[in-house]
Amino acid sequence: MFEKGLSQAELGEPLFVSGSFIGQLEAGTRRMHVELAAQLDEVLGTNGFFTRSCAALAKSRWRRRWPPGSGSTHSS
Structure with a gap:
């Protein structure tokens, strides 16, 4: 989606x-926190x-099932 020509x-x-x-964020196996999201936006x-x-995910009912395959239904 956003191409800057940078390696991970x-x-x-x-x-x-x-x-x-960074690779784990890209693959969706790590949850991005708002502080890191703001830094990524800047960079x-x-x-x-x-x-x-991040704000949309925090409001979403799907947040409880993140990361995929975690099997957890608890909010963090």
Whole structure:
């Protein structure tokens, strides 16, 4: 969706996370927190896309089933 030509490691560097962590976010096996979403918006110049997505997920009834396959129905 947003192409900046960065590797996962290059994107993770200014966010102080590993390339592996970025890959887990991309794959949907890690939940993105609002603070990281805001940093991603800044680094990628996405005008609040990730922050808005986090806010929408927080309001969603599907939030309880995230990440996929967790089997948990508890809010975190």
